[in-house]
Amino acid sequence: MTFLLIILSFVLICMIFIIWCHYRFPEPHWNWDEIDLKETKFPKKFMWGTATAAHQVEGNCNNNNWFEWENSKDDLGNPRIKDNQRSGKACDHWNRYEEDIKMILELGVSHYRFSIEWSKVEPKKGYYDRKVINHYSNVIDKLLENNITPVITLHHFTNPTWFDNLGGFEREQNISIFVRFCEKIFDEYSSRVNLWCTINEPEVYSMMGYFVGVFPPGQKNPNQAVNVLKNLLVAHTAVYTKLKSLKNGEKSKIGIVKNVMQFDPYRRWNLLDWIVCILTNNIYNGIALSYLKTGKINIRIPFFININYSNPLAAKKTDFFGLNYYSHSHLKFKANLNEFFDNKFFATDTMTDMPYVIYPEGLYRAIKDVESIGKPIIITENGIADAKDDRRALFIERYLYSVYRAIREGTNIKGYFYWSLMDNFEWAEGYDMKFGLYEVNFKNQKRKLRNGAKEFIKVIKKSG
Ligand code: BGC
16 A cells, blocks of 8 residues: 555656646747738847857868877777768868958948967967967958958867867866967967957867767766866856956956757656756756856756866856757667767757757757856857758748847847858768858868858848
8 A cells, every 4th residue: 555655646746747847847948920021120239140169171181189089090990081081181270261251241230250270370288379370360461451351260169189188178177278379379360350259159068078078088978078068167167257458358248158059858748868968958058047147157967977166256257158050859868888879860850951840949948948057148059051052041041030029029039140151070070071151072172152052141131
């Protein structure tokens, strides 16, 4: 009898928990037939932009962790990058930036977000290459000459090899080395550049590199993944505080860039699916959001993760929240200690070429979630891999509608940057994923505006 009562109580508690989750974490799907997309409009001073990252477009990044990674093999002798591709010459943006700036102009955008390749600026610890510093200075001048506002990302996934040899962001002591590089860059360009992104997607860098293992250094160690994530967040605060204290610091807007992806249960009435989703959301999104709100990180999953960090002074240390958004994921619990969920899709999902479903409602959800930090939001990345270019226009139309809807409701969103200006080296996927507004022919480096990109140009024009 008692046993039966215990079982019944347990079942009841589980059911209450599932019902609570169901209402607490809804997964909205709008009826797009009832939405008038012509309503979409944006404020006059809205920042319109497009984005790239050095390693993905410049070419000849031969001195960083990704170069090493692309040229190594896993334990079974398999290449790290799909079909053994290498970033190599990439889009040759290093030499063709003037032509590329003309393309940026043709889009009608006002801003260009790009990253500085640390391994080129500081090829050896403490030695800065003047030619490289001058190169980025010329890029900045060319943008300004064309009335395009430069937005600099200080760290976008790549580290100089020498920095990784010192333990990279696995060691909190190494943060000061990164801060010193950022100080140098800020000192060089801050009289002409006002918008700064400190670190791009700390959760992607740490989870892909230390948990999933498909980015360098290819580890599968949850505790190390969270430790690296913690160090990157701490590095953001250290860079922010340092740059703010320098000349031009006060007038500059300096922010972190975070990828938000929601993890929704594949079966909304399954307790185990909810548990994996709540845990994954907490690690992937919750840690960074809690750190930015309170300066605290406290996560303990017995036998897997135990990280406790507190620095209340770090709270709110960002002038804006750079939001990168692509999609959400549906997780299905799997009884396997190495991989405790599967990423599932529904037959009704409209897919992109990446394993991402088109889900514009998710961008709206993400905006509402990060609004709680209380900082202006800039959508620093959003885009679609679509080689056939048959979904890009719809993607742009609908995701921009989500941004508009949040603005209409009063959310402080300052800008939107499409990822990416042109096709480029998509990390572990090599060159197969076509995110570009411009198609790139990698044999002859010819660029061509994609039809789908015209939707972006249209909305920008309409906003004046
Ligand atoms: C990264 C980009 C990447 C894009 C598309 C973002 O996570 O910042 O470097 O190319 O996603 O996958």
